[in-house]
Amino acid sequence: xxxxxxxxxxxxxxxxxxxxxxxxxxxxxxxxxxxxxxxxxxxxxxxxxxxxxxxxxxxxxxxxxxxxxxxxxxxxxxxxxxxxxxxxxxxxxxxxxxxxxxxxxxxxxxxxxxxxxxxxxxxxxxxxxxxxxxxxxxxxxxxxxxxxxxxxxxxxxxxxxxxxxxxxxxxxxxxxxxxxxxxxxxxxx
Amino acid sequence: xxxxxxxxxxxxxxxxxxxxxxxxxxxxxxxxxxxxxxxxxxxxxxxxxxxxxxxxxxxxxxxxxxxxxxxxxxxxxxxxxxxxxxxxxxxxxxxxxxxxxxxxxxxxxxxxxxxxxxxxxxxxxxxxxxxxxxxxxxxxxxxxxxxxxxxxxxxxxxxxxxxxxxxxxxxxxxxxxxxxxxxxxxxxxxxxxxxxxxx
Amino acid sequence: xxxxxxxxxxxxxxxxxxxxxxxxxxxxxxxxxxxxxxxxxxxxxxxxxxxxxxxxxxxxxxxxxxxxxxxxxxxxxxxxxxxxxxxxxxxxxxxxxxxxxxxxxxxxxxxxxxxxxxxxxxxxxxxxxxxxxxxxxxxxxxxxxxxxxxxxxxxxxxxxxxxxxxxxxxxxxxxxxxxxxxxxxxxxxxxxxxxxxxxxxxxxxxxxxxxxxxxxxxxxxxxx
Ligand SMILES: Nc1ncnc2c1ncn2[C@@H]1O[C@H](COP(=O)(O)OP(=O)(O)O)[C@@H](O)[C@H]1O
Ligand SMILES: [Mg+2]
Numbered sequence: 188x189x190x191x192x193x194x195x196x197x198x199x200x201x202x203x204x205x206x207x208x209x210x211x212x213x214x215x216x217x218x219x220x221x222x223x224x225x226x227x228x229x230x231x232x233x234x235x236x237x238x239x240x241x242x243x244x245x246x247x248x249x250x251x252x253x254x255x256x257x258x259x260x261x262x263x264x265x266x267x268x269x270x271x272x273x274x275x276x277x278x279x280x281x282x283x284x285x286x287x288x289x290x291x292x293x294x295x296x297x298x299x300x301x302x303x304x305x306x307x308x309x310x311x312x313x314x315x316x317x318x319x320x321x322x323x324x325x326x327x328x329x330x331x332x333x334x335x336x337x338x339x340x341x342x343x344x345x346x347x348x349x350x351x352x353x354x355x356x357x358x359x360x361x362x363x364x365x366x367x368x369x370x371x372x373x374x375x376x
Numbered sequence: 377x378x379x380x381x382x383x384x385x386x387x388x389x390x391x392x393x394x395x396x397x398x399x400x401x402x403x404x405x406x407x408x409x410x411x412x413x414x415x416x417x418x419x420x421x422x423x424x425x426x427x428x429x430x431x432x433x434x435x436x437x438x439x440x441x442x443x444x445x446x447x448x449x450x451x452x453x454x455x456x457x458x459x460x461x462x463x464x465x466x467x468x469x470x471x472x473x474x475x476x477x478x479x480x481x482x483x484x485x486x487x488x489x490x491x492x493x494x495x496x497x498x499x500x501x502x503x504x505x506x507x508x509x510x511x512x513x514x515x516x517x518x519x520x521x522x523x524x525x526x527x528x529x530x531x532x533x534x535x536x537x538x539x540x541x542x543x544x545x546x547x548x549x550x551x552x553x554x555x556x557x558x559x560x561x562x563x564x565x566x567x568x569x570x571x572x573x574x575x
Numbered sequence: 576x577x578x579x580x581x582x583x584x585x586x587x588x589x590x591x592x593x594x595x596x597x598x599x600x601x602x603x604x605x606x607x608x609x610x611x612x613x614x615x616x617x618x619x620x621x622x623x624x625x626x627x628x629x630x631x632x633x634x635x636x637x638x639x640x641x642x643x644x645x646x647x648x649x650x651x652x653x654x655x656x657x658x659x660x661x662x663x664x665x666x667x668x669x670x671x672x673x674x675x676x677x678x679x680x681x682x683x684x685x686x687x688x689x690x691x692x693x694x695x696x697x698x699x700x701x702x703x704x705x706x707x708x709x710x711x712x713x714x715x716x717x718x719x720x721x722x723x724x725x726x727x728x729x730x731x732x733x734x735x736x737x738x739x740x741x742x743x744x745x746x747x748x749x750x751x752x753x754x755x756x757x758x759x760x761x762x763x764x765x766x767x768x769x770x771x772x773x774x775x776x777x778x779x780x781x782x783x784x785x786x787x788x789x790x791x792x793x794x795x796x797x798x799x
Contacts, residue, residue, distance in 0.1 A: 199567060199571075199572040200571060200572055201563050201564075201566035201567035201571035201572045202559075202560075202563035202567070203563075204516075204563070204566060204571060205559050205560075205562035205563035205565075205566055206559045206563065207513075208513060208516040208517045208519075208520050208562070209520045209524070209555060209558055209559040209562060210555070210559070211517045211520070212517050212518075212519075212520030212521040212523070212524050213520075213524055213552075213555050215517075215521045215524075216521060216524040216525055216528050219521075219525065220525075220528050220532075234548075241548075241552070245552060245556070257513060257517065258517075260510075261513070261514055261517055264486055264489040264490060264493070264510075264514070265379045265380055265481050265484065265485075265486040265489055266379070266486060266514060266517070266518065267378055267379050268517075268521070272378050272379075273378065274378055274379040274481060275379060275477065275478060275480070275481025275482075276399065276403075276477040276478075276480055276481055277474045277477035277478040277481060279477070280403050280473045280474055280477040281446065281470065281473070281474045281477075282446070282450060282470060333407075334466065334469070334470075335450075335454060335458075335462075335466055336458075336462060336465075336466065337454075337457065337458050337462070339457060340453055340454060340457040340458060343453065343457060344453055358544050358548075361544075361545065362544065362545060362548040362549060362552070365545055365549050365663065365664055366549055366552055366553070368664035368665075368704070369549065369553065369661075369663070369664040369704060369705065369706050370553065370556070370704070370706055370707075371704055373556070527659075530654065530656065530659045531659045533619075533624050533654070533659075534652075534654055534659040534660040535662075536624060536647070537622060537624065537647060537651075537652035537654075537660075537721075538660065538662070538672075538673060538720070538721075539644065539647055539648065539673075539676070540662065540672075543662075545662060546662045546672075549662055549663075550658060550659050550660065550661060550662060553658055553661075553706055554656075554658050554659065557658065
């Protein structure tokens with residue numbers, strides 16, 4: 188269904204279009220569906236920023252990147268797709284806007300790792316998700332630093348989110364590992 | 377920071393392109409200015425924009441509350457790590473940039489943004505970009521959002537029925553399986569309606 | 576035993592169930608009714624997935640709206656689309672997943688799962704990717720995943736919707752053979768001959784409650 192190159196060509200542009208819009212929608216729904224309990228915790232967390240990573244490890248670089256770009260473009264033009272129903276240009280212009288732009292690189296990197304290694308066991312998926320997260324920070328932190336005019340302040344502020352994001356990386360890798368076994372041969376990788 | 381707020385003010389009626397450029401100039405301009413008083417002035421200008429747009433009070437309250445929250449946090453951290461001057465500058469920049477971006481979104485219908493982009497980006501067609509498909513993509517994505525919301529609800533019920541309401545796997549795996557299936561179905565439906573025939 | 580006591584439900588302003596008062600001691604009970612008549616909502620009150628806005632449901636004297644977890648241990652639930660319910664990659668692992676809170680060892684869980692799968696005609700499929708089973712097999716897998724914890728009641732909400740006629744029949748025959756009490760919501764009227772009791776819902780009201788033949792006659796008249 189969503190193998191990167193061979194079957195994509197066979198299935199044509201309709202399948203590619205469908206995958207792109209459906210995963211843009213998938214990322215949106217992760218945002219409107221709050222209240223997932225990660226790791227037995229008692230506070231529900233919003234999983235939306237795990238969306239680009241999940242798309243990456245499931246679809247591979249090309250389709251995942253397309254889905255994230257579409258998601259962000261539609262958000263920017265005013266569709267309330269971000270968690271909390273946020274929409275428009277403001278989230279991108281705000282100090283954490285870089286972390287949103289970073290989703291694109293996140294999906295690209297996570298997807299590229301999965302496509303690169305033919306075997307999609309837990310270690311590879313962990314690597315993919317971790318590098319994907321790192322890619323997001325690589326865009327988000329400098330953006331914030333530019334905003335603040337101070338790299339140290341940007342790093343300190345970003346560190347607050349690191350524990351939650353690391354938990355999400357673990358969750359993404361775990362989910363993807365189960366999924367790759369559940370649908371052998373049908374995913375990117 | 378939600379979407380369009382219907383209205384008939386001059387800002388609502390202003391051409392989308394003009395508004396967008398104005399928004400961009402202000403949002404980036406505050407990063408060129410380095411005196412807090414000047415940035416403060418821009419903030420007042422943006423505030424005036426909200427008055428002109430006559431946005432609903434409840435909306436203004438929501439926006440200012442969440443904006444104030446971020447600005448305060450930023451202010452505190454900057455003051456602690458850098459200086460009081462830097463704290464003022466950064467938080468005023470935030471208010472001006474996010475405020476004006478938000479004003480653009482609040483006074484501009486999505487349809488108008490779409491048609492403006494389609495017009496402005498039409499020359500890109502030579503490079504294989506299809507800006508005229510943005511509206512289609514938006515419609516299909518919103519459709520997908522509503523289908524996937526239903527699916528998410530069903531999957532969550534099923535997880536609960538298995539006593540796994542707190543398991544991320546029990547939610548995410550079936551949700552992704554059904555999402556992929558939905559993508560397959562939609563792909564076939566689009567192909568059946570000639571989507572693959574396009575050169 | 577399942578009881579409904581003056582049960583009513585509204586989604587927002589929309590009233591979808593009113594004044595449902597029933598005691599269901601029979602082993603094979605079916606609910607039929609047009610789309611939107613409130614069958615799924617009523618079925619969900621039995622295991623606490625829906626909390627009724629009026630009155631209450633009771634399972635062996637427990638209120639699912641209050642003791643949801645305890646009730647859900649006694650009440651299994653099978654949905655229309657087994658893809659929602661299958662969590663683990665293989666059939667065996669998925670059935671074993673239901674036993675994750677028990678004291679059984681991993682090996683014992685796998686053995687229990689394989690045994691049950693075999694009982695339901697899925698022998699040899701324990702290591703098979705669950706999502707690559709046929710529709711009928713997947714629904715049987717969903718049933719096994721519920722039965723392995725040995726609930727007292729099994730509620731099935733249109734479990735045969737996605738199945739072909741042969742698989743529909745096979746699935747309902749499996750239900751009939753269970754030692755558990757079965758509450759079946761369905762549109763497949765011709766599969767209900769051997770049920771003890773058929774209850775017809777219309778716009779949230781019970782309009783017939785009888786043995787299959789007269790109840791279904793009533794229902795057919797209702798839908799014209
Ligand atoms: N979660 C919900 N929110 C709002 N309305 C709902 C919800 N679930 C069901 N309904 C509405 O309640 C009515 C009864 O639905 P349901 O119990 O699913 O009926 P049935 O299973 O008989 O088709 C329908 O009109 C349906 O649209
Ligand atoms: Mg129903």
